[in-house]
Amino acid sequence: MVTGDNVNTARxxxxxxxxxxxxxxxxxxxxxxxxxxxxxxxxxxIQEKVxxxxxxxxxxxxxxxxxxxxxxxxIISSTLNANREVVAVTGDGTNDGPALKKADxxxxxxxxxxxxxxxxxxxxxxxxxxxxIVKAVMWGRNVYDSIAKFLQFQLxxxxxxxxxxxxxxxxxxxxxxxxxxxxxxxxxxxxxxxxALATEPPTEELLQRKPYGRxxxxxxxxxxxxxxxxxxxxLTVIFVLLFAGPQLFDMESGISGSTQFRPTxxxxxxxxxxxxxxLFNEINSRKIHGERNVFxxxxxxxxxxxxxxxxxxxxxxxxHFGSYxxxxxxxxxxxxxxxxxxxxxxxLWGQIVTSIPTHKLPKxxxxxxxxxxxxxxPGIDGSAADSELRKGQVLWLRGIxxxxxxxxxxxxxxETMSDYPPDIRKAFLAHxxxxxxxRKFTKI
Numbered sequence: 001m002v003t004g005d006n007v008n009t010a011r012x013x014x015x016x017x018x019x020x021x022x023x024x025x026x027x028x029x030x031x032x033x034x035x036x037x038x039x040x041x042x043x044x045x046i047q048e049k050v051x052x053x054x055x056x057x058x059x060x061x062x063x064x065x066x067x068x069x070x071x072x073x074x075i076i077s078s079t080l081n082a083n084r085e086v087v088a089v090t091g092d093g094t095n096d097g098p099a100l101k102k103a104d105x106x107x108x109x110x111x112x113x114x115x116x117x118x119x120x121x122x123x124x125x126x127x128x129x130x131x132x133i134v135k136a137v138m139w140g141r142n143v144y145d146s147i148a149k150f151l152q153f154q155l156x157x158x159x160x161x162x163x164x165x166x167x168x169x170x171x172x173x174x175x176x177x178x179x180x181x182x183x184x185x186x187x188x189x190x191x192x193x194x195x196a197l198a199t200e201p202p203t204e205e206l207l208q209r210k211p212y213g214r215x216x217x218x219x220x221x222x223x224x225x226x227x228x229x230x231x232x233x234x235l236t237v238i239f240v241l242l243f244a245g246p247q248l249f250d251m252e253s254g255i256s257g258s259t260q261f262r263p264t265x266x267x268x269x270x271x272x273x274x275x276x277x278x279l280f281n282e283i284n285s286r287k288i289h290g291e292r293n294v295f296x297x298x299x300x301x302x303x304x305x306x307x308x309x310x311x312x313x314x315x316x317x318x319x320h321f322g323s324y325x326x327x328x329x330x331x332x333x334x335x336x337x338x339x340x341x342x343x344x345x346x347x348l349w350g351q352i353v354t355s356i357p358t359h360k361l362p363k364x365x366x367x368x369x370x371x372x373x374x375x376x377x378p379g380i381d382g383s384a385a386d387s388e389l390r391k392g393q394v395l396w397l398r399g400i401x402x403x404x405x406x407x408x409x410x411x412x413x414x415e416t417m418s419d420y421p422p423d424i425r426k427a428f429l430a431h432x433x434x435x436x437x438x439r440k441f442t443k444i
Contacts, residue, residue, distance in 0.1 A: 001013070001014050001017075001019055001058070001059050001060070002060045002063050002067070002068045002071065003059075003060070003061055003063065004061075004062060004063060004064075005061060005062075006061065006062070007028060007030050007059070007061035007062060009061075010028070010059050010061040011028050011059060011061075014028075014058060014059045019058050019059065020058045020059065024058070025056055026056055026057070026058040026059075027053060027056045027057045027058060027059075028058060028059040028061070029053075029057065029059070029060055029061070030060075030061050030062040030063070031060065031061070031062045031063035031064055031067045032062065034053070034060055034063065034067060034071075035067065037049060037052075037053055038050045038053065038070070038074075045070055045074065047074055047077060047078070050070075050071075050074040050075075050078070051074075051078050051079075051080050054071065054074070054075050054078070055080065057071075065095035065096065065098065065099070066098075068089075068096070068098075068099040069098040069099045069102060071099075072087050072089055072099045072102050072103050073102055075087050076102070076103075076104070081213075082213075082215075083213030083214055083215050083216070084213070084214050084215070086104045086105075086211070086213070086214055087103045087104050087105075088103060088104065088105040088106070088107065089102075089103035089105075089106050089107065090106075090107040090108075090109075090130075090133075091106070091107075091108060091109075091113075091117050091121070092108060092109035092112050092113040092114065092117055093113075093114055093117060094114045094116040094117065096108075096117050096120075097116045097117055097119075097120040098120075100117060100120040100121045101120040105122050105123065106120060106121035106122045106123070107121060107122075107123050107124075107125060107133060108120070108121035108123070108124050108125070109124075109125055109128045110124045110125050110126035110127065110128060111126075111127070111128045112128055113128075123136065134207070137207065138202045138204075138206055138207060139202055141202070141206045141207075141211075142200065142201075142202035142206060144212065145200075145206070145288060146197055146198045146199075146200060147198075147218075148218070148219075148220075148223060148288050149197040149200070149285050149286060149288055150193065150194055150197045150198060150285075151218070151219060151223070152219075152223045152226055152227060152285050152288055153189070153193055153197060153281065153282055153285035154189055154190070154193070155219075155227050156226070156227050156230050156231055156234075156278075156281060156285075157185065157188075157189045157278055157281075158189075159227065159231040160231050160234045160235055160238070160274070161177065161182065161185060161274075163231075163235055164176060164177060164235065164238050164274070165177060165182075167239070168242065172242070172255045174255075176238070176242050176254070176267050176270045176271070177267075177270070177271055177274065178267075178271075178326075178327040180325070180326055180327060181271050181326060181327060181328075184275075184318065184326070185274070185275065185278070188275065188278060188279070188311055189278070192307050192310075192311055193282055193307075195303065195307055196282065196301075196303060196304040196307040196308060197282070197285060197286070197304070199301060199303040199304060200286065200297075200301055200304065201297075201300060201301060203297065209289070217366035217367055217368045218367065218368030219366060219367040219368050220288070220366055221358050221361045221362075221363070221365045221366050222288065222289065222290050222358045223288055224361075224365040224366065224367070225353060225356060225358060225361060225365070226284070226285075226288075226350070226353055229349070229350075229352075229353035229356070230281050230284065230346065230349065230350070230353065233277075233345070233346065233349045234274065234277045234278075234281075234346070237273055237277065237342050237345075238270055238273065238274060241266075241269060241270045241273060242255075242270060245266055245269060245270070246266055249269070249334075249335060249338070251264075251265045251266055251269075251335075252264055252265065252266060253266055254266035254267040262324075263322075263323065263324065263327050263328050263329040264329055265329045265330075265331060265332075265335065267327070268319060268327075268328045268329045268330075268331060269331060269335055269338075269339060271319075271328065272315070272319050272331060272335075272336075272339045273338075273339045273342045273343070275315050276312075276315070276339050276340060276342060276343030277342055277343050277345075277346050279308065279311060279312060279315075279343060280343040280344060280346040280347055281346045281350075282308065283295070283298070283308075283347065284346060284347065284350040286298070286304075290354055290358065291354075292351060292354055294347070294350065319331060
């Protein structure tokens with residue numbers, strides 16, 4: 001807590017808010033002492049001295065706006081941890097502007113806050129209620145997790161489909177999954193699954209875990225473990241059905257050239273098993289942090305289980321009534337039972353994959369840890385813009401500059417035309433039929 005109040009008042013409020021506890025190892029400093037500790041004899045701020053203070057600093061009282069800015073700036077620049085610190089700042093006054101602007105996330109008060117604070121912040125609390133920050137954090141983490149869930153599910157389907165099509169084309173000269181069947185799989189993967197996995201409601205458990213760092217991989221080692229593990233299971237089932245299915249289930253092989261233009265139970269069973277394994281893996285994808293109970297909160301999201309049931313029903317209709325349209329042949333009750341068993345096996349296999357210790361896996365399995373450098377980019381004149389300038393601001397300024405140029409041209413036109421007689425000006429405007437040329441703009 002950084003405040004201009006008396007240190008005793010600030011300490012009391014911090015205890016009431018839970019910022020400091022009885023047995024905590026913390027620092028409570030005033031602005032004057034804070035500056036003495038972090039600056040050298042020439043008045044320059046030393047990063048090493050700031051690093052020695054900020055991890056234990058809980059309250060900074062009698063501070064100036066410059067102290068707040070220095071604290072934010074040097075926490076961001078700190079290298080004590082492997083990941084760069086992510087700093088959030090709240091403020092409502094004009095003096096809070098520099099710190100709000102420098103922070104990764106700035107919160108401003110919508111009612112009591114000044115225009116300067118609102119302009120410098122990233123998020124405005126319209127009700128001035130700090131509980132809204134907790135809701136924002138909860139929903140932000142939920143959105144991030146929803147994206148990760150969808151990525152885990154989609155990459156698993158892509159890996160299995162691509163390898164299955166490639167091996168099928170190389171070994172048996174045709175893919176066991178037909179083009180129209182792949183369209184249905186893509187509909188499940190891209191549309192229905194995105195709606196189901198992205199509508200998971202946030203829970204209080206999201207606030208119990210530590211926040212992600214800036215360099216945390218988008219696809220973690222746990223997610224990669226799930227992707228590889230479930231892909232191996234599904235590919236094993238598909239290849240067993242492809243090469244040994246006719247013998248195991250006493251049905252005609254779909255590999256022979258005489259049946260390539262008509263649906264067969266062989267390839268239909270492969271397609272059905274793949275879709276059912278994908279559907280049950282969608283349930284596994286609800287958890288991305290190694291949780292074993294994948295059904296926890298399942299019935300709290302009617303959109304998820306509604307889409308799941310509808311997809312299962314549509315799959316039954318496609319298999320039984322798809323005929324030549326979906327290259328499907330009806331399956332017997334026993335074949336359906338085996339396909340459902342393979343799908344349920346995905347849930348059981350998921351428990352085995354979860355038991356594999358993630359910390360023993362190679363760190364290079366994680367993907368997406370690079371942070372894009374957006375501090376500099378081409379400015380209006382093609383040079384590097386200031387690091388605080390955002391791309392949206394650049395586009396806005398370019399548009400304003402272009403509009404100003406156009407208006408100057410119009411004004412120059414009117415000044416030129418003023419030298420001509422009125423009848424000539426009127427005839428010229430009537431000939432070009434441009435209403436904007438008939439109007440003179442004096443300023444923008």
